[in-house]
Every structure is written in structure tokens, then in C-alpha cells.
Amino acid sequence: MSFETVDGEEGERVVRMRRLVRREGHLPFVPFGLIPLAGLGLLFLIALVPFALGVQGATKRAVTEALAANGVDWAQTSVSGQSVTITGAAASGAEAHKARMIAKRAVSATPFGLARPATRVTVPQGPYTNQPSAEDVEAPHPAAPLQDVTDEAIAAPSWTFTLTHGVLTLNGTMPDQDTKDTVVRHAFDKIYPPRITGVNDYLDIAGLVPPEGYVEVALRGVNTITQCDTGQAGFERGRFNLRCELPDTEADDVRNAAVASMPLGTIGKIDILPHEAVVSCEAELTDLLKEARIEFDSSSAVIDASSNDLLDAVAAAVKKCPGTLRIGGHTDSTGPDDENETLSRNRALAVRNALVARGVDHQRLIAEGYGAAQPVSSNTTPEGRARNRRIEIRVVRASE
Template sequence: MNLEPPLSHVAVTKTVRRFRATRGDGLSFIPFGLLPLTGLALLLLISWLSIAPGSVERVALRTAEQVVREAGADWARVSASGQWITLSGNPPTPEAGQRLVNSIRQAKAPTWLGAARPVTRVSANFGTGGSGTALSSATSPTAFNTPEFLYRLSGTTMTLDGRMPDIATRDAVIDAANENRPAHIEEVISNLETLGTSPPQGFPDTALRGVSTLKLCTSGTASFTGLTFALRCEAPESDVDALQRAANAPLAYGSVGEVDILATEIADSCQEELARLLDAAHIEFETGSDRIARSKAALLDLTARAATDCPGRLRIEGHTDDTGSAAINDALSQRRAEAVRAALIQRGVSPSRLNAVGFGANRPVGDNATEEGRALNRRIEIYIERPGE
């Protein structure tokens, strides 16, 4: 008897996976996708190269023009070449010209990355200023690699602007400004830049003299440009002689230029005298004209005598009421101020001491809604120009 189990058939299924090696006949998707992006990038680059220089130049020019407007520097003309700005005109004082140059150099404009300085270089092409001397024209590239400074004392703040040769000289100037500060100087602000060069022999002493002399003043400026040191400031009468000696001492680097120190007490007295003269009797003009009324000849004689006795420079201000357009009033006030300046020059006052400025209807002292107020606003005022202004 056969006891073996019956045979059964088992089906075995074999799965065969076949892999086929392929050889690339072209580029994959990623390089194909990058082609339009690369083209777009090139298009944007070409557009930027053709448009951006003009845009940057416009920003630099607008920024410089805004600084000029805010400074009230009607005498200044601005031109731009890329990020280089050129200033021209006749500033009333060398310090006024240098202040404007430094302000434009430091000015910032908004960008998508934040505020930045759009102006990389400022050239000053100034003519004869109010002092009657030609101002420095720093237009050559080497002029921007030489150290210079402008220190200002206004109110309770001393501001340090300029270019120092190295960090050591810059820090020495800042330390000197802060050390043993007189009570009237509450704050020192430094905008000093460094050139990364070795200091010329004697320059650190010149830079420190600017600080030491200005600290003795109550307001004013100390500057060094074109290898010339200048000091223009106001101080108590008792300190003027010592300050004159310190400022005029020979320099190891550069030479001493204008040193003009105004004694506060004398300036105050002269200012009061000028105000009394012009309050008691106004300098009047023919209607709508810059021709001074003949009846005011005696008043002009007295004003010229007082101006001759006063120290420093004088600012003749022309003002109008608000009748008519602003442009007409601005031009009329300027012409009237210049007419008074010419009349004082005819009577012996030095032209270099007189600066004429028109303010139009912008500074009323009376109510323009009344005839009496408008009469008060049509006026000429004369001020001693304080060095800190």
C-alpha cells in the first residue's frame, strides 16, 4: 500500500524588474529653467547701468539743493556730475562757504537700505566773498587728500568738522575739545573724518590751536583750509587781547589768515545804537520802488556814522508787507537792501563790511491785515553779524 501523499503543483511567479540606462540627449529641467531668469537678470542689469547713474546724480543734486535752501544760502549755485557736487557763488564770509561745503558733504538721503550720503565729493569754486578776498577753490583731487577743519561754537555746542590725517590726531582734537570745557560749552559733537595718512609736520599743533582759541570765545568759528588758519569769534572785551595774541602766533604748519574777534560789550552797544536810529525814523522808499526817499538823506548820514564806529560786519535786511506775490516781494526787499548798502558805501562805509539780504514778507513784525501793521513790515533793519550765526 502506497502511503505517500499525492503530488501537487505549486505555481511560482518570478518578478523581474528591468532597468534601462539612458544617455542624456539634452539639458535637464533646471538649466532650462535658469535661462529665462538669466535673461531677466541681464535685462535688469542693462537697465540699471543706463538709468542708475542719472538717478544717483539727481539724488545727489536734490540733496545738495535742499541743504542750500535750508541754510538760506541764496548766493550759492549747485551743479552735479554723478556723485560729485560743485558749489559756486560769492559767500558772505569764508566760514559761510566752508559751512555749506561741510553740510553738503555730511547730508544724507533715504534709500531702500536706509539713509546714506549720496554726495562723495564737494568742490568749492567760490569767487570774491563779503570779506573782499578771493576764497579758496578746492577743485583739484589733491585738495581732498589734505587735512582741513572747521570748528564751530554756537549756543552751548561746539561742532568739529573736517578731515584729520589719522585717528591719533582726530582723537587728540576731540580730547582737547572736551578737556576743561568752559561752562558755556555743554556739548562737543565730532564729525571729523580721517584720511589714513601720516600727519604733516606741525599740523597737529595747528588743529589743536583751533580748539584752544575757540574755547575762549562765546561763539564763532576756527578754520584751516588752503593751508590758512582763520579765527572769527565773539568774546568778552577783557579776553580779546589775549585771544588775539594766541590766534596770531606763528604756526609750524600753514599760515595765519584772518583773525576777527568781536568784543561782546562793544557789539551790544553798537547794535542798540543802530536799532534806536532805525526805530526812531524808518528808511522809506518810493512806492513799489527801491529808490530811497530824498527826505531820508540825514538818517542815512547818521546810520553811516554809526556803522563806521561799529566793529565787524553788518547785515542789511530788507523786509516787505504781504501785498503782492512772494516772488515780487522777495526781489523788491533784496533791491531795497542793496540800495541802502550802496548809500552807506557812498558815505564811507567799507563795502567788505556790508552784506545785503532780502527776506520779502517772511518776517513780519506787524499785522498785515491792517495798514499800520503793513507799514511796520515795510522796513530796513541793520544787524552786526555775530560770528556764531
């Protein structure tokens, strides 16, 4: 469309007018005004594609890492948007359900902070690799017998005896005054510098009739802990527990005393930590993890296959170690603290699961993540950051 000028005469005046001329095939003005808006919409769609792909990638990465960190090694993941499909041969319905819940709870970093990216998770519904046969169903293997803990033992007053720096500290509750007097007197009789230099009595009295065998169990606590250099004996919910560091030559006697038949309750967790064995264990693990590193996929808790031989060697060393071991994951200072802590914890869990898969008792392993809080080198250089990204394995000491 355009304007044209028309001249006309009116008396002696010349009148000049402009009139709108609409040509065939031309659109009105308004649709042309929408072109910029359409362009903005197109730009928005173009920008949305990489954002959506980023969300999809974050979802897959978060779910894969979470499954690996929790020992789900049978599952493969595929992602469409925020919908996750898990495929693979689960051992049981419980394992499939476990994988689904891990995927649903997985978190990853987003522009708005940590979030759970997966909105829908689909898992296989069988058949499972561990389906029982007809023979198994008709004639199941009997469960291993368990030591019974009586209600009387569970309800008995609990106590904790701790030996640190030569001082024996008695905490907890005794049933009555006579029982307390017997235990405290026996503890003072054990003073023998430099191992035992004093006793702190913080025991309360419950005002109860002591169950049969209670005094003997409490005296066992005093007798075993006072043979340690440091440690803790305890009786809680009917279970006798002991953590004890001492010379190698005395370890067998203390262990035998700790695990002898109980007149009340049952044996709980007994950790005997001979000094020489602890030192030898930690030295071997330190050497293994100094010469080579457990490698992970970048920014991930998935262990690289190149570390399998190293993990075999670490598992063999751990099996020779006494007591409980702590697997510590560490990162450099790159990235937010909360993300580093999550990554380091997931990597420690992945190593724990890898060692359990190699025959290490899972009850002997603790996994913890420290993020960038415990650097061993400067984070200002690539070499220093590489040294700070590490896995450490140490014996949990009796004093911890």
C-alpha cells in the same frame, strides 16, 4: 444803390419785377461791410498805446532800480520801447560793461509774470573818467604784497570746530590717527563748566602724512574756540578763520592768539564779537532806524535824497560795530511774494552800496531780502503796512 419796381403786362397777367439800380457815386455793398473791421482795428491801436507805454515805463523802472541796487550811480537811462540807452561818465570800460549787463538782466513784473524787459542796451564807449595818465602807464604803483598760501596748505585736510550751548563739536578730517588723538585729547582737556561741558568727536582720518605745522594750527583752533561763549573755528584751503562771541574783557587776548603768525597756511576772516559791543551797536542802529526811515521811491529800490543824512549817521554807527553786519530788507504783504522778495533784496543792496560809498568795508556787509515774511505789525492797516516796510541792520552772530 436801390431797388425799383417795374410793372409790365403780359396778356391778362400783370408782371411785377424788381431790378437793381446803381446810382452814380455810390460804392458796392462789400466795402461798407469792412467798416466794422476797420473800427475794431482802430480800437486795437488805441488800446495798444497805453500797453506799449506801460512796457516802456516798466523797462525804465526795472533798469533804473537794478543799476541803483548794484551801485552804478553814474548812469542815466532813457528808454524807447524796450531799447535802453545808458548815458553818463563811466570810470572804465569794465564799469560800462557792468552797467550794460545789469540792464540786460533786470527783471520787472508783466501780465505774464517776471520777465527781462530790456531787449537792447547801448552804453557809452569812453572816454572814461578813470583813464590812466602817461605817468601811470610808465610807472604803475606796485601791488600790495599778499601772503602766499602754499599748495601743501591748500591741500591739507580741512576741519571745523563749533561751540554751541557749552558743547564743542569737532567736524572735518585729520591727516592721521596720531593727529586726531592729539586734537581730541586737547579738546577734552578744555572741558570747564559752564563754558565747556562736553565734546562731540566727528573727525575722520584721511590716511596722510600731516604737513609741517598742521597740528599747531589745529590746536590753535581748539585753544581759540574754547575761549568763546559761542562760535566757530575752521581751517579750509589753507586759511584759518574764527567767529567768536565773548566778554569784552577777553576779546583782545583771543584776537591776538587768532592772528599770530601761522606755521602753515594764512589768516582768513577773524570776527571777534564782544557781547557789550554787539549790544551797543545794535541798540544804536535800532534807535536810528526807529526814529527815521530810509525812504525809497515808490515800489522802487532808489533811495530818496531825503535819507542822505540818516545814511551818514548809520554809516558812522556801523563803523563802530564789530564783525560782519546783515542788512535786511522787508516789505508789507501787498503784491506777489516773489516781487516783494526781489524788491526787498534790491533795497537792502541799495543800502549796502550807500554805506560802502560812505566808507564802510564792503566785506563787512551782507544784504538779504525777506519780502513780507517777517512782519512787525499787522498788514490790515496803512500804519501797520508802513511799519513793515523797513530796513534792519544787525550783527551776524558767531552761531549763525
